Amino acid sequence: MLAGALFLAFNVAPTEEMILISFQMTPWHALALGAASIAVLHIFVYAIGFSGQERLPEHGSLGRTFVHFTLAGYGIALLMSLYVLWTFGRTDDVALAQVAMMMVVLGFPAALGAATARLVV
Amino acid sequence: MDRERTVEHDNHVPSAPPTPWLEWLAAGVGLLLTLGVFGSIGWQALENVSAPPVISVQIEKIVVVEGGYRVEFRAQNTAGSTAAQVEIEGRLAGEGFEAETSRVLFDYVPGHSARQGGMFFTRDPRITPLSLRATGYATP
Numbered sequence: 001m002l003a004g005a006l007f008l009a010f011n012v013a014p015t016e017e018m019i020l021i022s023f024q025m026t027p028w029h030a031l032a033l034g035a036a037s038i039a040v041l042h043i044f045v046y047a048i049g050f051s052g053q054e055r056l057p058e059h060g061s062l063g064r065t066f067v068h069f070t071l072a073g074y075g076i077a078l079l080m081s082l083y084v085l086w087t088f089g090r091t092d093d094v095a096l097a098q099v100a101m102m103m104v105v106l107g108f109p110a111a112l113g114a115a116t117a118r119l120v121v
Numbered sequence: 122m123d124r125e126r127t128v129e130h131d132n133h134v135p136s137a138p139p140t141p142w143l144e145w146l147a148a149g150v151g152l153l154l155t156l157g158v159f160g161s162i163g164w165q166a167l168e169n170v171s172a173p174p175v176i177s178v179q180i181e182k183i184v185v186v187e188g189g190y191r192v193e194f195r196a197q198n199t200a201g202s203t204a205a206q207v208e209i210e211g212r213l214a215g216e217g218f219e220a221e222t223s224r225v226l227f228d229y230v231p232g233h234s235a236r237q238g239g240m241f242f243t244r245d246p247r248i249t250p251l252s253l254r255a256t257g258y259a260t261p
Contacts, residue, residue, distance in 0.1 A: 016228070019229070019231075020229075020261060023203040023205070023229060023231060023261040024261055026166070026171065027162045027163070027165040027166030028166050030162045031159060031162055031163060031166065034155075034158065034159055034162070038155070067148050067151075067152060068140075068144055068147075068148045069148075071148060071151040071152050071155055072144075072147035072148045072150070072151035073151065074151055074154075074155055075147070075150050075151025075152070075153075075154040075155060076147075076151070078154050078155065078158060079150075079154065093234055093235040093236065093237070094231050094234040095231065095232060095233035095234045096161060097161050097162065097164070097165040097232075097233070098203075098231045098232060098233065098234055100157075100158045100161040100162050100165075101162060101165075103158055104158060104162065
């Protein structure tokens, strides 16, 4: 998941558009995008039925699986986004809330990458 | 499979293998990070910090360089919303010579954040009054 998130995030992070999107979004948009990312991550891995789909662990409830795998995966995606943003100097002298917005914007492709990696590997 | 599991349950054998600590750690970090990021954005949403940009410029350092002087400065956006195409104008006006003007353009100055830049002058800004200010911005 880490490799998948890095793979996609690294490709789009150097572009100006990523931070431009975060500047143009209101916080509500960002919250919606973050929720959408988590939903996509969960649905890709457990619900749609792509080949290589993970089966819900037998001993886990839906909520447990969500916290243990989906949220952990989204955490990886966010960390990866932060790392990549920091590498490209996007976080220098920028307020925490703005960094959080950028992380969510970049977290969307990162979450997609993480989900894809989970399916493929 | 299902039958086996039922049998296990009936025999009161603990059916769930113990969760590895690494999994707990990953889940915890993911949960904290997600809540932190969402909390920070949510706070921003509730506080309604999207006031139009206010940009103040502070001079940080004046250095003698080849062919003149370099003035390093820092443009701070103290309001919530991001300003794009921010032009900073530096004007060196003394007596006995024509005023010298330099301009710098920042692509973005995000809300509550700062950007750094520099300007070049041929006369010494330490002995001549120098004023730096943001002349305008565009919404991104």
